[in-house]
Amino acid sequence: MKIPVTLRVNGESYDLMIAPYRTLLDVLREEIHLTGSKKGCDVGDCGACTVLLDGKPVNACLVVAATADLSEITTIEGLAQDGNLHPLQQAFVKEGAVQCGFCTSGILMSLKALFDRNSSPSADEIKVAIAGNLCRCTGYAKIFKAVESVIQSS
Amino acid sequence: MRFELLQPGNFSEALEMKKAYGERARILAGGTDLLVLLKDRKLKAEAVMSLRRIRDLNFIRVEDGKGVRLGALVTHGDAAASPVIQERFPELAEACSQVGAVQMQNMGTIGGNLCNASPAADAAPPLLLMDALLTLASATGERAVPIQDFFLGPRQTVLRADEILKEIFIPEVPGRRGATYLKLGRRQAMEIAIVGVGVAIRLNGSDQQIADCRIAMGSVAPIPLRARRGEQVLRNQTIKDELIEEAAEVAAEEASPISDVRASRGYRLDMIRVLCRRAAREALARAQRKKQEGSK
Numbered sequence: 264m265k266i267p268v269t270l271r272v273n274g275e276s277y278d279l280m281i282a283p284y285r286t287l288l289d290v291l292r293e294e295i296h297l298t299g300s301k302k303g304c305d306v307g308d309c310g311a312c313t314v315l316l317d318g319k320p321v322n323a324c325l326v327v328a329a330t331a332d333l334s335e336i337t338t339i340e341g342l343a344q345d346g347n348l349h350p351l352q353q354a355f356v357k358e359g360a361v362q363c364g365f366c367t368s369g370i371l372m373s374l375k376a377l378f379d380r381n382s383s384p385s386a387d388e389i390k391v392a393i394a395g396n397l398c399r400c401t402g403y404a405k406i407f408k409a410v411e412s413v414i415q416s417s
Numbered sequence: 418m419r420f421e422l423l424q425p426g427n428f429s430e431a432l433e434m435k436k437a438y439g440e441r442a443r444i445l446a447g448g449t450d451l452l453v454l455l456k457d458r459k460l461k462a463e464a465v466m467s468l469r470r471i472r473d474l475n476f477i478r479v480e481d482g483k484g485v486r487l488g489a490l491v492t493h494g495d496a497a498a499s500p501v502i503q504e505r506f507p508e509l510a511e512a513c514s515q516v517g518a519v520q521m522q523n524m525g526t527i528g529g530n531l532c533n534a535s536p537a538a539d540a541a542p543p544l545l546l547m548d549a550l551l552t553l554a555s556a557t558g559e560r561a562v563p564i565q566d567f568f569l570g571p572r573q574t575v576l577r578a579d580e581i582l583k584e585i586f587i588p589e590v591p592g593r594r595g596a597t598y599l600k601l602g603r604r605q606a607m608e609i610a611i612v613g614v615g616v617a618i619r620l621n622g623s624d625q626q627i628a629d630c631r632i633a634m635g636s637v638a639p640i641p642l643r644a645r646r647g648e649q650v651l652r653n654q655t656i657k658d659e660l661i662e663e664a665a666e667v668a669a670e671e672a673s674p675i676s677d678v679r680a681s682r683g684y685r686l687d688m689i690r691v692l693c694r695r696a697a698r699e700a701l702a703r704a705q706r707k708k709q710e711g712s713k
Contacts, residue, residue, distance in 0.1 A: 266422070283422035284465070286452070306453045308607065310520060319494070319523040325452045326524070327445065329422055330467045373519060394606030395518025 268329045272297065273341030287331050288312045288323035291338060299339035299368045303397070310396035313369035314338045320376045322395075339368035342375060350413050351375060358409035362400035370396045374410060383414050418455045423466040428474065428554070431581060434466060436556040439578035442466045446490055446529035449521050474528075474583070477501055484588040489528030489581075493540070494519070496527060506587060507703070508598040508615050509543040515598075516540075518606045528582045531567065534574045534640070535609075541568070541641035542615035542633035543598050544585065552584040559583065568640035592628065593620040595703025599692045603679075610636045611680045612688045614668075616696035618651070620704045625656045630697075632664070636679075637672035637689055644668035647693070656701060665693035 265280040272295060279294050288305075291297045291314070303309035305324045312323040315337040342349040351374050354360070361367050370393050377384055377392040384392070389410050398406065423442060425431035435442060443462040445451055454460035468474060474490040477499050485501060493513035496502050503510045516522055516530070516539050530540040531551070541564070549564045553576060567574050576582065596617035602608030613635035621628035630651035632644040647668030654660055674685035 282419075284418055284420045306456060307449055307517070307521065310518070313520055316523075320520050321524050322449075322520045325448050327422065327448065327452070327465070327467060330424065330445070330469045333469070376519075391606070392519060395520045 266329060268332050270295070270328065270332055270336060271334070272336045273338060274335075281328055283327070283329050285328050286324050287314070287326035287328040287336070290328040291323060291336075297338050297340050301365050301368060303365065308397070309366070310369045310373065310393075311366055313372040313396060315372055315376055318376060318379060320373045320395075337372070337375075339371060342371060349375065350417070351378065351410070354409040354413045355406070358405050358412060360401060360405040360409040366396055366398040366400075370398065370406060378413070382417055384410075418452070420455070420462050421464040423464055424470050425466065425468075426470050428471050428581075428583070429556075431466065431468060431471060432554060432556040432579075435581055436579045438464055438466070444468065444529075444532065444581060446532075447492060447521075447525040448529075449517065449525040450529060450533045450535075468581075482589065484586055487527060487585040487587070489583055489585065490526050491528070491585075492523060493525050493527065493530070494522035497522065505589075506543065506547060506596070508546060508596040508617065509540065509587075512539040512543045512598040512600070512613070512615070515600045515605075515608075517608075527585060531564075531585075532574060532576060532582050534568050534570070534572050536571055536639055536641060537610045537613065537636040538641060539598075539600060539610060539613060539635065542613050542635045543596075544587070545633035545641060545643050546596060546615050546617040546631045547587045547590070550586040550588070551582060552586065553577075553580045554583040555579045555581070561586075565643060570639045590617075590619065593704045593707040594618070595620075595700045595705070595707065596631075597696050597699040597703065599696045599699075601688050601692060609679065612636050612674075612685050612692055614689060614692035614696050616693065616700040618697065618700040618704050620707075621653075624705045627651050627654050627656055627701075630664070632668050632693060632697075634668065634672055634689060634693075637674045637685060639673075642671070644671045644693075646671055651697070661694055661697045664697060665690040668693045 301311035303311035307322040307325045314323045316334045442464040445467045474488040476488045493516045497514035598615040600613045615633045617631040619629040635641045647664045650664040669689040676682045
């Protein structure tokens with residue numbers, strides 16, 4: 264039996280009829296058609312599904328969608344403002360911090376949450392912030408380089 | 418993964434629902450363990466009761482002269498970032514900041530960590546050091562259970578089918594107390610502890626005189642446990658390095674680790690000794706850094 268749920272995603276409200284056991288990740292991707300959040304492991308290990316719940320990074324695959332109706336949800340699609348990429352996104356493009364791209368949106372969400380709290384994080388703080396986001400292509404070096412460039416230009 | 422979703426709006430409603438559903442309803446706090454178990458079909462639940470709408474279960478409150486009370490929904494991230502916890506119970510802040518990674522810490526709760534009763538639960542050894550009291554509530558009343566009596570085995574606790582963990586109370590410890598929790602994994606994040614050891618030391622006036630020592634261990638037995646005989650080696654003793662080594666030896670004898678995918682029994686026993694020594698030295702140094710009463 265489906266239940267009515269209203270979710271606030273990237274500043275917009277969505278009135279949905281969903282099964283009570285569906286995860287936020289599945290609802291974002293399959294009902295709201297925001298497919299930027301990726302499904303990697305689906306059990307909270309890889310971080311590819313990272314979204315922000317009230318500004319804090321969480322694994323959308325471990326959130327029951329119907330319980331997220333009290334929160335503001337931000338996904339990768341909400342990062343650009345007025346058609347301009349977020350400075351972190353611009354830096355990722357410029358520094359080539361993206362290879363296959365599957366981890367990228369999750370990593371950007373984790374980093375956005377970090378920068379919202381702290382505009383000049385240390386190298387260690389950056390590593391801790393994305394410790395829950397697995398990237399198997401870049402070796403992280405270019406990701407850190409991109410983040411450093413954002414800190415330096417701010 | 419399929420279930421009926423229960424979303425009580427307040428705690429008494431939750432207790433009534435739990436009474437009605439009993440074992441058929443699983444409690445959902447942060448979901449970082451429960452949803453993984455449900456998805457892997459290691460656990461079946463007819464109904465899942467989310468506590469997310471209950472706002473008064475998420476607090477960290479200092480009760481002057483008595484201790485600190487935590488609501489069962491305090492997340493690892495909240496506890497790790499709390500100045501109250503960092504200052505009074507650094508070993509709990511350290512344990513919480515080593516759970517999974519940021520995403521887990523933002524969702525996972527200390528209450529859920531305890532109720533899941535994993536032998537490797539990071540929050541358990543620190544709370545064992547503190548003799549924390551758990552308030553278990555049901556529609557018919559509440560009872561306070563010392564944490565050392567809470568765990569029965571892997572994924573088993575004394576929680577009855579109609580009960581929900583409501584609060585965690587940490588009694589104030591007077592005097593110069595130093596404590597730390599050390600976790601061993603193959604890497605620094607996204608790890609389940611191979612071994613976790615917490616040590617708390619309270620000094621008696623002099624920097625060299627130990628009034629009390631407590632040692633708690635995780636991932637070394639079916640439940641997180643205190644090393645009571647190891648503690649005894651250091652209690653009421655003048656500090657000596659040989660005593661720290663002896664306490665670590667005795668603590669390892671009290672453990673009964675298994676060999677599994679993460680480590681062998683022998684390696685775990687060795688690491689208990691290593692972590693125990695390191696944690697004891699760090700706890701001692703922390704206690705010594707605290708000013709003596711009256712010399713402030």
